[in-house]
Amino acid sequence: METSPRKETAGELVRIEQLEVDFDGFKAIRGLDFSLSSGELRFLIGPNGAGKTTLLDVLCGKVKPSKGKVLFRNHVDLTKHQEHQIAQLGIGRKFQAPSIFVTLTVLENLLLSMRQKRGLLSSLIAQTTVEQRERMKYYLHMIGLEKKSKDKAGSLSHGEKQWLEIGMLLIQQPELLLLDEPAAGMTDSETEKTGELLHKISDQQTIIVVEHDMDFVRQFAKTVTVMHEGSVLCEGTMQEVQNDDKVAEVYLGRRGER
Numbered sequence: 001m002e003t004s005p006r007k008e009t010a011g012e013l014v015r016i017e018q019l020e021v022d023f024d025g026f027k028a029i030r031g032l033d034f035s036l037s038s039g040e041l042r043f044l045i046g047p048n049g050a051g052k053t054t055l056l057d058v059l060c061g062k063v064k065p066s067k068g069k070v071l072f073r074n075h076v077d078l079t080k081h082q083e084h085q086i087a088q089l090g091i092g093r094k095f096q097a098p099s100i101f102v103t104l105t106v107l108e109n110l111l112l113s114m115r116q117k118r119g120l121l122s123s124l125i126a127q128t129t130v131e132q133r134e135r136m137k138y139y140l141h142m143i144g145l146e147k148k149s150k151d152k153a154g155s156l157s158h159g160e161k162q163w164l165e166i167g168m169l170l171i172q173q174p175e176l177l178l179l180d181e182p183a184a185g186m187t188d189s190e191t192e193k194t195g196e197l198l199h200k201i202s203d204q205q206t207i208i209v210v211e212h213d214m215d216f217v218r219q220f221a222k223t224v225t226v227m228h229e230g231s232v233l234c235e236g237t238m239q240e241v242q243n244d245d246k247v248a249e250v251y252l253g254r255r256g257e258r
């Protein structure tokens with residue numbers, strides 16, 4: 001039965017209602033409701049198998065739900081769009097493993113990511129407009145790779161590669177950015193810089209971050225959504241969710257203990 005649309009909140013960017021994802025009879029997402037406002041930096045946490053990655057997969061169109069509504073900017077039904085169309089609508093997804101071109105320079109990687117006609121790299125460089133060059137400079141600075149713009153991407157550290165990939169997404173100026181464990185495998189100082197980068201990005205764009213590193217979440221999260229067995233268990237500040245008995249039970253198998 002089709003549920004009537006709820007009144008949309010001003011500034012709401014994503015609304016998900018009664019989402020269900022079925023993998024050959026196994027419900028990875030069941031009855032999930034979720035809402036996200038423009039400009040939020042939302043962390044998604046939860047034990048292994050809770051459905052966090054599947055939720056990102058639904059948002060970027062990689063996985064199609066069996067039931068439910070997934071609305072973007074109040075009226076766009078994402079379930080009706082293919083992955084490439086969703087990217088064009090302004091939702092960028094970064095997976096855990098970086099997918100950069102290692103034999104190209106940092107700048108060339110950014111250039112290739114910019115929305116423009118496909119063509120030879122040399123002709124893309126020749127055709128870059130002043131606005132595009134400014135945009136590249138701006139994002140190079142944001143990801144902290146200005147001094148490495150001419151270095152081959154393959155020579156970057158693990159953290160730098162991740163930032164480059166985030167930069168490659170940012171340069172397409174998506175409205176919503178989906179990041180899967182952006183700080184995984186990073187050194188402490190790289191992790192710190194990544195948290196700061198997320199905050200800088202969230203001044204302009206909305207971000208959902210799936211994260212396992214609780215220290216990282218504690219340090220950088222404003223609002224946290226805890227998932228468990230395919231639905232939302234609780235939501236709030238990190239302090240609020242840490243004090244929630246249901247969350248303690250799910251993570252530690254204890255009820256009411258802290």
Ligand SMILES: Nc1ncnc2c1ncn2[C@@H]1O[C@H](COP(=O)(O)OP(=O)(O)OP(=O)(O)O)[C@@H](O)[C@H]1O
Nearest residue numbers: 023026027028046047048049050051052053054055
């Ligand atoms: N393509 C698939 N086919 C069948 N089952 C799947 C598929 N993708 C995910 N699952 C199952 O769905 C459940 C949710 O998986 P998902 O990867 O979304 O969880 P997660 O919260 O991201 O977990 P983790 O933190 O371990 O990455 C898991 O039980 C997983 O095994």
